[in-house]
Amino acid sequence: MEIRYITPADDRMEISRLYKESWRFAYCGMIPQDYLDSIPEERWAAGIDTPGRNTLLCLDNGRLIGTSSFCESRFEQFPGWGEIISIYLLPDYMGKGYGKDLMETVLSELKSRGYKDAFLWVLEENVRARRFYERFGFLGTKDDLNVNIGGKELREVRYIYKA
Numbered sequence: 001m002e003i004r005y006i007t008p009a010d011d012r013m014e015i016s017r018l019y020k021e022s023w024r025f026a027y028c029g030m031i032p033q034d035y036l037d038s039i040p041e042e043r044w045a046a047g048i049d050t051p052g053r054n055t056l057l058c059l060d061n062g063r064l065i066g067t068s069s070f071c072e073s074r075f076e077q078f079p080g081w082g083e084i085i086s087i088y089l090l091p092d093y094m095g096k097g098y099g100k101d102l103m104e105t106v107l108s109e110l111k112s113r114g115y116k117d118a119f120l121w122v123l124e125e126n127v128r129a130r131r132f133y134e135r136f137g138f139l140g141t142k143d144d145l146n147v148n149i150g151g152k153e154l155r156e157v158r159y160i161y162k163a
Contacts, residue, residue, distance in 0.1 A: 035150025
């Protein structure tokens with residue numbers, strides 16, 4: 001397994017397809033199925049190179065199996081915090097330790113950039129992800145966001161990590 005930063009040669013469409021597959025699996029039963037089924041393959045491709053965003057790729061024998069993006073907080077009420085925007089794996093690679101290695105790398109990279117504290121947003125209903133974050137020492141807060149995905153009102157909760 002290899003975890004490295006994205007390069008100009010990496011296929012943004014392949015990364016976007018990974019997001020799509022991960023969403024379809026991870027959010028099944030939380031987000032309306034017709035929305036999940038209608039996600040275009042290119043949905044995330046254009047945003048991968050957003051200025052200020054750092055993207056790591058997780059590869060197994062050269063095959064892209066996971067990705068994570070992080071940056072300085074995009075929320076003005078949390079200045080000086082690192083933010084984990086996303087962490088996704090292909091469904092066949094979930095629960096096998098790849099996510100652990102990817103999260104450890106993200107936290108290490110945030111620390112190396114001077115962020116001792118980090119946060120992320122997770123769907124309140126996403127118990128599997130919440131347990132994953134809690135195993136790393138992330139704590140839930142009372143901060144929340146209401147989002148509408150596929151016509152369904154959902155709540156995201158903020159989890160914090162203090163080194």
